[in-house]
Amino acid sequence: MRLRIEYSIEAREDLREIRDYIARDNPAAARKVLTTIEAEIELLSSFPWNSRTTDEEGVLARILSRYPYIVFYKIERDRLMVLHVLHGARRHLGFREEAAVFASL
Numbered sequence: 178m179r180l181r182i183e184y185s186i187e188a189r190e191d192l193r194e195i196r197d198y199i200a201r202d203n204p205a206a207a208r209k210v211l212t213t214i215e216a217e218i219e220l221l222s223s224f225p226w227n228s229r230t231t232d233e234e235g236v237l238a239r240i241l242s243r244y245p246y247i248v249f250y251k252i253e254r255d256r257l258m259v260l261h262v263l264h265g266a267r268r269h270l271g272f273r274e275e276a277a278v279f280a281s282l
Contacts, residue, residue, distance in 0.1 A: 180222045180257040188259040195246070195262065210244055214262060217241045218248060222257045225250070236260065 184192075192211060200207035221228070221239055228237040231249065239248045245265040251258045 180225055180252065181255055182218060182222050182257050182259065184259045185261070188261055191262040195264070213243050214241060214246060217243070218257075218259060221248065221250070225252050225257050240265065
């Protein structure tokens with residue numbers, strides 16, 4: 178069963194920051210990266226349980242296959258709520274331990 182995808186305000190901000198950072202040097206690459214991230218999240222909505230658990234209750238994490246980003250999300254009934262999309266090399270409050278672990282893989 179495919180879940181409906183929703184993005185938190187923070188996840189939307191993460192995606193905007195990713196796009197803006199890459200677009201400084203290469204706007205076409207920024208579009209490609211965002212399109213790929215969104216496509217992988219779309220695929221994730223069909224197989225949401227095939228991810229790692231985190232220390233945050235109910236939060237799962239998926240390392241994206243093409244680019245070094247980690248999607249943090251929750252499954253809420255029939256929807257996949259994307260909480261954050263973070264670069265694996267960065268440390269972030271609330272997801273610090275998970276980001277560090279995934280970055281080392």
